[in-house]
Amino acid sequence: MKVLIATDKPFAKSAVDGIRQEVEAAGFELALLEKYTEKQQLLDAVADVDAIIIRSDIVDADVIAAAKNLKIVVRAGAGYDNVDLEAATAAGVCVMNTPGQNANAVAELVMGLLVYAVRNLYNGTSGTELLGKKLGIHAYGNVGRNVARIAKGFGMELYAFDPFCPAEVIQSEGVKPLATVEELYKTCDIVSLHIPATAETKQSINAKLLGLMPKGGILANSARKEVINEAEILEFMQARPDFKYVTDIMPGNHADMAEKLAGRYFSTPKKMGAQTSEANNNAGIAAAKQIVDFIKNGNAQFKVNK
Ligand code: 3PG
Numbered sequence: 001m002k003v004l005i006a007t008d009k010p011f012a013k014s015a016v017d018g019i020r021q022e023v024e025a026a027g028f029e030l031a032l033l034e035k036y037t038e039k040q041q042l043l044d045a046v047a048d049v050d051a052i053i054i055r056s057d058i059v060d061a062d063v064i065a066a067a068k069n070l071k072i073v074v075r076a077g078a079g080y081d082n083v084d085l086e087a088a089t090a091a092g093v094c095v096m097n098t099p100g101q102n103a104n105a106v107a108e109l110v111m112g113l114l115v116y117a118v119r120n121l122y123n124g125t126s127g128t129e130l131l132g133k134k135l136g137i138h139a140y141g142n143v144g145r146n147v148a149r150i151a152k153g154f155g156m157e158l159y160a161f162d163p164f165c166p167a168e169v170i171q172s173e174g175v176k177p178l179a180t181v182e183e184l185y186k187t188c189d190i191v192s193l194h195i196p197a198t199a200e201t202k203q204s205i206n207a208k209l210l211g212l213m214p215k216g217g218i219l220a221n222s223a224r225k226e227v228i229n230e231a232e233i234l235e236f237m238q239a240r241p242d243f244k245y246v247t248d249i250m251p252g253n254h255a256d257m258a259e260k261l262a263g264r265y266f267s268t269p270k271k272m273g274a275q276t277s278e279a280n281n282n283a284g285i286a287a288a289k290q291i292v293d294f295i296k297n298g299n300a301q302f303k304v305n306k
Contacts, residue, residue: 001028002069003291004049005284006042008057009270010034011076015280019053022288026296039063046070051291053284054082056271061087072294074302076283077102077274078142079224081197085305094294096302098286100142105279106248107146109272110192110222111154113246117190117218121266128216131155136188137175140165143222144194148175159188185212190220197224205229207236210243221247222273237261248273 003023005016016032023030033045039062046052046067052059053074064070064087072094073083080097088095114135119127135151137144140162148158158175161184167177178184185191191213195201206229210219217240221228230251237243237260244264249271251257257265274283293299 001051001295002031002049003028003051003053003288004031004033004045005053006033006045006057007055008036009055009275011280011284012277014277015284018281018285019288022285022292026292028292051295053287053291056082059083064088064091064093072096072291074098074287074290076287079196080304081224089305094300094303095305096290097304098283098290098302101283101286102274102279103142103146105276106143106222106273107150109248110147110220111150113220113248114190114218116266117220117244117246121263123263132157133190134159134188136161136184136191137194138181138184138191139194140170140175141194145173147192147194148173159184181209182212185209189214189216190218192220193223193227195223195227197226202226203229207232210236215242217242218244218246221249225249225251234260237265
């Protein structure tokens with residue numbers, strides 16, 4: 001059995017070493033494709049592999065078709081919008097993610113973005129504090145609940161909207177569940193996005209929703225680029241000079257945003273939320289273990305396709 005790590009954005013070395021240990025202990029072989037620049041490199045690398053570990057790497061129908069022996073793809077992370085699930089299912093390929101394994105890393109990055117935002121991007125002027133501010137957690141999954149855990153330490157007032165998470169669960173963690181997305185944006189000084197990119201959520205963060213936020217509102221995005229209506233957020237922020245946007249996913253209109261919203265817009269140059277050695281170890285090694293358990297024992301606990 002051959003397992004390929006295909007990561008455009010490589011794991012920390014410790015994670016690759018840990019994955020190798022798991023794979024070789026199972027009697028499998030490990031191959032590594034990092035920092036590739038052309039899709040063809042990925043197509044060539046998958047030709048003879050049984051399993052692939054990826055991050056945000058695109059596994060589309062071409063990649064699946066090129067991987068004739070493929071049995072399983074594990075996205076070492078949470079979001080699997082980068083994998084063509086239908087093509088995988090049609091080819092009899094199991095797709096999994098590693099839920100929760102990188103959640104703390106992303107949540108810590110969010111808090112860093114929020115401090116940076118309220119301190120006016122450390123530009124030397126007087127800012128504000130997070131203490132006592134209302135934080136809206138848009139989707140209460142693994143990252144959302146880690147943000148809640150850390151934000152409690154900052155003394156923030158916590159709210160969440162998640163139609164898929166029971167209100168009792170949210171409430172039991174000291175967070176106030178709100179019944180509608182509009183209520184979340186109306187109530188909160190700061191909103192942190194933790195929604196996946198799906199047909200329903202794409203472009204859903206628009207001017208109408210942001211317009212509900214109080215004066216001095218801040219939006220933090222550590223989720224996905226696609227959930228933002230980029231043209232509308234630029235227009236909205238030009239009309240609302242009090243509003244700030246901090247993101248870990250560079251928008252398509254970054255140059256325009258940076259020029260027109262100077263001092264209240266910030267994007268990391270590359271998605272860095274899950275880029276810690278701890279998160280890489282957790283997600284990468286979990287992915288390797290899931291592959292071994294699937295191939296040896298048929299365990300498909302974390303399967304996300306049909
Ligand atoms: C995820 O979905 O797990 C995060 O967005 C992290 O993505 P990455 O592995 O590309 O950093």
